[in-house]
Amino acid sequence: MLGKKRFVRIKNPYLDSMDEDILYHLDLGTKTHNLPAMFGDVKFVCVGGSPNRMKAFALFMHKELGLEDSGEDMKDICAGTDRYCMYKAGPVLSISHGMGIPSISIMLHELIKLLHHARCCDVTIIRIGTSGGIGIMPGSVVITDTAVDSFFKPRFEQVILDKIVTRSTELDKELAEELFNCSKEIPDFPTLIGHTMCTYDFYEGQGRLDGALCSFSREKKLDYLKRAYKAGVRNIEMESTVFAAMCGLCGLKGKLFRNA
Amino acid sequence: MLGKKRFVRIKNPYLDSMDEDILYHLDLGTKTHNLPAMFGDVKFVCVGGSPNRMKAFALFMHKELGLEDSGEDMKDICAGTDRYCMYKAGPVLSISHGMGIPSISIMLHELIKLLHHARCCDVTIIRIGTSGGIGIMPGSVVITDTAVDSFFKPRFEQVILDKIVTRSTELDKELAEELFNCSKEIPDFPTLIGHTMCTYDFYEGQGRLDGALCSFSREKKLDYLKRAYKAGVRNIEMESTVFAAMCGLCGLKGKLFRNA
Numbered sequence: 001m002l003g004k005k006r007f008v009r010i011k012n013p014y015l016d017s018m019d020e021d022i023l024y025h026l027d028l029g030t031k032t033h034n035l036p037a038m039f040g041d042v043k044f045v046c047v048g049g050s051p052n053r054m055k056a057f058a059l060f061m062h063k064e065l066g067l068e069d070s071g072e073d074m075k076d077i078c079a080g081t082d083r084y085c086m087y088k089a090g091p092v093l094s095i096s097h098g099m100g101i102p103s104i105s106i107m108l109h110e111l112i113k114l115l116h117h118a119r120c121c122d123v124t125i126i127r128i129g130t131s132g133g134i135g136i137m138p139g140s141v142v143i144t145d146t147a148v149d150s151f152f153k154p155r156f157e158q159v160i161l162d163k164i165v166t167r168s169t170e171l172d173k174e175l176a177e178e179l180f181n182c183s184k185e186i187p188d189f190p191t192l193i194g195h196t197m198c199t200y201d202f203y204e205g206q207g208r209l210d211g212a213l214c215s216f217s218r219e220k221k222l223d224y225l226k227r228a229y230k231a232g233v234r235n236i237e238m239e240s241t242v243f244a245a246m247c248g249l250c251g252l253k254g255k256l257f258r259n260a
Numbered sequence: 261m262l263g264k265k266r267f268v269r270i271k272n273p274y275l276d277s278m279d280e281d282i283l284y285h286l287d288l289g290t291k292t293h294n295l296p297a298m299f300g301d302v303k304f305v306c307v308g309g310s311p312n313r314m315k316a317f318a319l320f321m322h323k324e325l326g327l328e329d330s331g332e333d334m335k336d337i338c339a340g341t342d343r344y345c346m347y348k349a350g351p352v353l354s355i356s357h358g359m360g361i362p363s364i365s366i367m368l369h370e371l372i373k374l375l376h377h378a379r380c381c382d383v384t385i386i387r388i389g390t391s392g393g394i395g396i397m398p399g400s401v402v403i404t405d406t407a408v409d410s411f412f413k414p415r416f417e418q419v420i421l422d423k424i425v426t427r428s429t430e431l432d433k434e435l436a437e438e439l440f441n442c443s444k445e446i447p448d449f450p451t452l453i454g455h456t457m458c459t460y461d462f463y464e465g466q467g468r469l470d471g472a473l474c475s476f477s478r479e480k481k482l483d484y485l486k487r488a489y490k491a492g493v494r495n496i497e498m499e500s501t502v503f504a505a506m507c508g509l510c511g512l513k514g515k516l517f518r519n520a
Binding site for chain 1: 309342361366369370410422459475
């Protein structure tokens with residue numbers, strides 16, 4: 001692959017003929033912003049649910065990278081909207097995506113178009129965040145190899161108009177190994193590679209007994225979690241399948257990296 | 261029903277035996293907060309996606325209700341978390357829920373438990389927000405009678421562990437008529453009652469031609485929207501089915517009220 005740049009792929013034949021592309025939920029656009037100048041150098045995109053955490057992560061990266069200015073006045077690039085927050089520290093973009101598949105999916109559509117318009121290449125995208133661990137030590141970090149749905153299947157069912165299309169949810173294996181090797185260099189940093197289960201619901205979908213609605217017994221819950229463990233699931237969250245599916249289709253080297 | 265109070269129903273046999281109930285995503289709890297004192301007088305809950313808009317709505321309600329203090333220092337009750345925002349103006353609670361079914365569902369679980377712990381009764385919940393209109397004048401307000409899914413069916417498919425349970429998405433008909441009658445008193449306020457379609461996705465799910473991915477033709481899109489219109493759909497958004505299903509199950513008089 002030497003010398004061959006991997007550009008972000010858009011799979012929409014209509015996009016190039018559009019006079020202007022407005023990224024509504026990011027409050028950015030091709031006519032109002034010089035996207036190549038603003039984002040052309042991006043090589044890593046880190047995404048997570050909470051706006052505060054993604055700001056803290058950007059400040060951390062700013063410091064780690066030894067960037068010159070203080071970083072204290074780091075501005076939310078999406079300040080004009082309250083849907084998502086976005087911060088940039090050198091080649092690292094840090095973006096919040098809210099909770100759940102639909103919320104991250106809107107952000108990813110617009111992020112992928114942003115990277116395309118900015119002519120970014122060789123971009124790695126990593127989702128970081130908390131998750132519920134299954135059969136692992138609390139505080140462990142799970143690096144996802146494959147995202148699975150509530151039925152332990154490595155698929156994302158995308159509804160397109162009124163058709164259901166099944167998409168693959170495999171993630172970059174090399175990147176997983178690379179991240180796993182990094183974790184070995186840090187003392188007391190329990191890390192493992194495993195499947196991550198993605199649900200549409202936090203309470204009934206993840207076997208919680210403390211929601212407003214709960215129709216299953218403690219035994220059924222435990223049986224479900226045991227079956228998940230047996231299927232290779234090591235943590236549960238709410239965004240991984242669509243993340244894996246969209247990154248895979250659009251040529252982003254994608255990875256999930258969760259703190260259980 | 262004279263004299264009979266309609267309490268919020270929790271459908272979880274485990275909840276009453278719990279020593280403490282922490283409403284994680286609202287940063288509230290039964291041991292840390294006096295929920296009956298804080299929320300016991302709530303009669304209306306208004307929810308919408310955007311935090312800024314829900315604050316503006318609370319300030320508007322504060323003024324409309326002629327409440328004594330200025331309202332300028334209206335505090336976000338959920339300030340300890342950046343997941344949701346919550347404001348209170350007399351008997352009206354105004355809460356943001358982010359975008360999509362999973363995001364509003366987490367909020368509704370915790371809101372319903374909050375209203376239960378606070379011993380609220382005769383609560384009406386109204387979702388307000390923007391939506392995409394179908395075959396109606398831009399700016400029209402759609403009062404939802406029934407929420408339907410991408411296949412125009414009045415159902416919400418809830419995944420509970422690995423079982424799919426289908427729930428009804430009908431809303432309170434009397435409340436719809438009441439709101440519709442109110443709209444007639446306001447000049448130049450185009451309002452109609454119709455079905456609202458709820459999708460899991462903003463781009464591919466709603467027939468948009470400007471996402472990062474688009475695999476259908478303009479004709480297929482128009483055909484889908486025409487079929488939706490024929491099925492009674494007048495607007496599209498991303499939260500109505502789970503809102504209707506959960507409010508129905510828990511005894512909240514629910515209604516959707518959208519600006520197309």
